[in-house]
Amino acid sequence: MALNVEEIRSDFPILKRDVRGVPLVYLDSGATSQKPSVVLDAERSFYETSNAAVHRGAHALAEEATDAYESARAAIAGFVGASSEEIVFTKNATEAINLVAYAFSNATDKHRQGIEVDQRFVLRPGDNIVVTEMEHHANLIPWQEVCAKTGATLKWFGITADGRLDMESNPIDQNTKMVSVVHQSNILGTINPIEDIMRMTHDVGALGFVDMCQSVPHMPVNVHATGADYAAWSGHKMLGPTGIGLLWGKSELLNAMPPFLSGGSMIEMVNMDHSTYAPAPQRFEAGVPMVAQAVGLATAVGYLEKIGMDNVAQHEHELTEYLLNRLHELPGVHIIGPPNSIDRGSAVSFVVDGMHPHDVGHIMDSRGVAVRVGHHCAWPTCRRFDVPATTRITPYLYNTHADIDAAVDAIVAAQEFFGVLPESEKVGL
Amino acid sequence: MSDDLYQEIILDHYKNPRGVNALDHALAESHQVNPTCGDEVTVWVGKGDNGSLDVAYVGQGCSISQASASVMSELVAGKDAATVSKLEDAFMELMQSKGNLEADEDVLEDAVAFAGVSKYPARIKCALISWMALKDARIKAGLTDHASDEEEEN
Numbered sequence: 407m408a409l410n411v412e413e414i415r416s417d418f419p420i421l422k423r424d425v426r427g428v429p430l431v432y433l434d435s436g437a438t439s440q441k442p443s444v445v446l447d448a449e450r451s452f453y454e455t456s457n458a459a460v461h462r463g464a465h466a467l468a469e470e471a472t473d474a475y476e477s478a479r480a481a482i483a484g485f486v487g488a489s490s491e492e493i494v495f496t497k498n499a500t501e502a503i504n505l506v507a508y509a510f511s512n513a514t515d516k517h518r519q520g521i522e523v524d525q526r527f528v529l530r531p532g533d534n535i536v537v538t539e540m541e542h543h544a545n546l547i548p549w550q551e552v553c554a555k556t557g558a559t560l561k562w563f564g565i566t567a568d569g570r571l572d573m574e575s576n577p578i579d580q581n582t583k584m585v586s587v588v589h590q591s592n593i594l595g596t597i598n599p600i601e602d603i604m605r606m607t608h609d610v611g612a613l614g615f616v617d618m619c620q621s622v623p624h625m626p627v628n629v630h631a632t633g634a635d636y637a638a639w640s641g642h643k644m645l646g647p648t649g650i651g652l653l654w655g656k657s658e659l660l661n662a663m664p665p666f667l668s669g670g671s672m673i674e675m676v677n678m679d680h681s682t683y684a685p686a687p688q689r690f691e692a693g694v695p696m697v698a699q700a701v702g703l704a705t706a707v708g709y710l711e712k713i714g715m716d717n718v719a720q721h722e723h724e725l726t727e728y729l730l731n732r733l734h735e736l737p738g739v740h741i742i743g744p745p746n747s748i749d750r751g752s753a754v755s756f757v758v759d760g761m762h763p764h765d766v767g768h769i770m771d772s773r774g775v776a777v778r779v780g781h782h783c784a785w786p787t788c789r790r791f792d793v794p795a796t797t798r799i800t801p802y803l804y805n806t807h808a809d810i811d812a813a814v815d816a817i818v819a820a821q822e823f824f825g826v827l828p829e830s831e832k833v834g835l
Numbered sequence: 836m837s838d839d840l841y842q843e844i845i846l847d848h849y850k851n852p853r854g855v856n857a858l859d860h861a862l863a864e865s866h867q868v869n870p871t872c873g874d875e876v877t878v879w880v881g882k883g884d885n886g887s888l889d890v891a892y893v894g895q896g897c898s899i900s901q902a903s904a905s906v907m908s909e910l911v912a913g914k915d916a917a918t919v920s921k922l923e924d925a926f927m928e929l930m931q932s933k934g935n936l937e938a939d940e941d942v943l944e945d946a947v948a949f950a951g952v953s954k955y956p957a958r959i960k961c962a963l964i965s966w967m968a969l970k971d972a973r974i975k976a977g978l979t980d981h982a983s984d985e986e987e988e989n
Contacts, residue, residue, distance in 0.1 A: 764872055764897035764961065768840065780872045794873040794895055823841070824898075 409713065409721045415804050417442040417709075428774035431812045436592055436620060436753045436800030437778050438642045441706070445645060448705035449698045459694045461671055475697045478704035479687075482652060485707045486637075487628035492660070494653040494687040495695055499619050500544040502638035502653035503586070505690055506615060507548035509663040510535075510584065511555045516664060524662040526613065529583055531557035536578050536585040536612075538563040538571055539790055542592050543783040545617040549586060558583065565790050569594040569743035578603075582612040589621035589632075593782040593798065594743030595726070595753040597621070604633030613659070619643060624722055624751055624802070626715040629654045645710065646703035650696050660686030667692040718803045722752040725801040725810060729754050732814045737828040738821060742791050755782070755796035758817065760826030763797040769820035770797070775813050839951035840958070841898070844906075848945070849898040854908025856891040863976035865968040869960050874900040878908075878968035880976050887913045888978055892965060899949070899958050904965035906945045911969065917980035922946075923970050930959050 415421050418440045423430050432440060452474060458467035460475045476490070483493045496502040513527035529535075535549050539562050553560045561577035569591075578585060585607040590597045600616050607614040615636040621627055622637075623644035629637050636659070641650040655663075665672055665683050669692040674682040683689045710718065727747040733739055738759040744750045758766050767779035778798040781788045788795060799813055821827040858879035866877045874896030883889040890911050892904050907926075911919045926946055929938050934954040938947035952962045973979060 762897035762901075764874075764899070764958070765841075768955070768958070785873065788873070794875075824846070 409717055409803060411806050418804055419443060421804060425774050426772055431775045431809045433799045433801055433805065433809060433813055434776045434778050435802035436798060439645050439802055441645055442709055444709055445702045445706045449647060449702040452698045452701045460697050471697055474701050478700035481704040481707050486622060486654060487630055488654050491657050491687060492654055494690045495700060496651040496653055497649060498651035499638045499640040502651045503545055504548045505653055505666040506636055507552045508666045510552050512664045514556045523664060527663060529556035529558040532581055533558040533583045534561050534581050536561050536582055538587050539565045540591040540594055540596065540784065540787045541588055545586055545588060568745060569596050571598050578606050578610055580610055582610050584613050586615035588617040590751040592620050592753055593755050593784040593787050595751045596744055597749040597751055601633050620751060620753060625719040635659055641703040645706035647699040650699035650703050657686060665689055669693055721803055722801060723747060725805055726750065726752045726754065728807055729799060729810045732810060736817060738826060739817060742793060742796050753798060753800045755798045757793050757796055758821060761820060761824050763795040766797045766820050769823055770816040773816045775816045840955060842948040844945050844948040845898060845902040848902035848905040852901060852905040854891055854905055855893055858889055858891040863972045865971035867964050867968040869964055874961055874964055876904050876965045876968050878965060878972045880972045880978055883913060886915050888916065888919055897961055899952060899961040900964050903949060903962040907965045907969060910944055910946055916978050920980050923966055926966055929953060930963055
């Protein structure tokens with residue numbers, strides 16, 4: 407079923423505004439999505455009617471707020487085929503990844519002090535952790551830190567010239583303890599064969615983590631079906647508020663992990679010299695959590711479910727194919743990432759001969775077209791393609807073919823302005 | 836379209852950069868990066884004739900960062916530390932002006948072309964990166980002017 411994009415657009419107040427004196431064309435949803443009115447209304451309504459600190463207090467508002475918070479967890483869990491106790495709310499996806507990374511370094515620390523911990527999280531020199539060369543920094547630096555603290559070695563899958571994972575560079579071996587890979591690259595748009603990678607991971611007895619920041623908002627995902635043990639994604643990239651991220655983990659594993667942030671709400675028994683911890687997910691939710699944001703995100707999930715994630719994915723696929731075709735027609739413009747729309751999401755990066763991506767983005771912005779420029783928190787990926795940065799277009803459910811046309815026109819205008827349009831194209835302008 | 840940002844002078848310096856070189860008699864160098872976009876510049880400073888500064892740089896990045904480095908190297912070459920320190924201050928003041936400052940062309944010469952950058956917060960660091968490298972290299976090399984550099988620290 408084709409999306410009724412005009413109707414969808416009318417749900418997003420920000421899409422009606424002008425920037426720089428011209429109508430906004432928002433093509434930076436890979437960085438953050440815009441929010442429909444229902445999400446904003448849900449947050450406001452929570453504060454106006456049910457606001458209280460959750461999981462404490464016995465008054466009516468505390469009960470209502472706790473119910474709203476836990477109902478939000480159930481809705482978000484259901485959206486990815488998980489159950490409530492497998493979903494941990496974090497402040498963002500970065501924190502969710504750190505939560506699991508710290509389980510390894512904290513368990514290793516405790517083990518060294520003779521404290522009994524689950525051996526799956528203990529790392530020793532000679533062990534390795536595997537990532538890919540196309541990770542967002544959020545799924546790279548935490549593992550670098552774990553390796554630095556434990557003596558384990560970081561290894562990675564390389565990338566082929568057309569932006570796919572180089573499966574021949576597979577570094578997973580008998581010493582691998584953790585494999586953490588991105589589902590859909592935020593810079594290349596590549597959708598990785600995570601089911602295969604998770605199978606290889608489990609074949610050597612390692613644990614598997616998938617960064618789903620760019621997949622859960624854009625396609626139907628069942629976390630169990632991917633074969634992963636853990637996944638993380640953010641709320642603000644899927645029409646929800648900022649300040650809320652998600653960790654999904656198999657319950658048995660979450661309950662085997664030492665805590666990350668400690669304090670109130672995450673305990674079972676507290677004494678002056680030692681404490682025991684609540685089962686997951688509460689074990690990982692110290693302090694008063696982001697209740698209004700959870701309510702907002704659950705509303706966003708409901709909004710997406712009503713439209714249907716298959717329809718969202720189909721719409722994005724059509725726009726991506728159209729965008730790729732239009733970019734291929736432009737002389738002096740080179741796509742960084744898979745050149746076709748097979749196993750590819752809507753993040754489309756490109757470079758323009760003779761122009762720095764910042765200048766391309768700036769001139770696009772002067773025509774109202776909002777795109778991302780820079781290394782997209784994937785600096786090693788840029789280095790792999792020998793570019794300092796790229797310009798990136800990421801359409802979402804509220805974008806149209808006309809938005810893509812506006813972006814393409816703006817790229818050509820930037821080339822003209824900088825005088826870098828190849829000679830053959832100047833005729834007829 | 837973006838004419839307030841991309842002055843002709845800026846595009847000219849971007850396409851025909853001046854001062855790109857390493858300095859064989861450098862006393863110090865400073866490598867600065869803009870981690871949000873990957874712009875990079877390395878500035879070398881050394882002693883020139885009659886107490887003046889010799890300056891050279893290499894860099895890669897957007898038109899604003901590279902043109903700014905080119906204009907900077909041309910502007911400060913052959914000037915003494917006191918004058919360079921004042922130029923650094925004047926350029927910094929211009930960048931922080933949010934477009935509300937009449938730049939003094941007698942002082943900043945071609946660098947007044949960057950006045951429009953001050954209206955775009957995301958690009959100010961691009962224009963400043965070479966100037967920050969210059970100051971850092973100057974301090975490392977001990978090519979400072981007692982009066983003007985101290986005044987600044989206060």
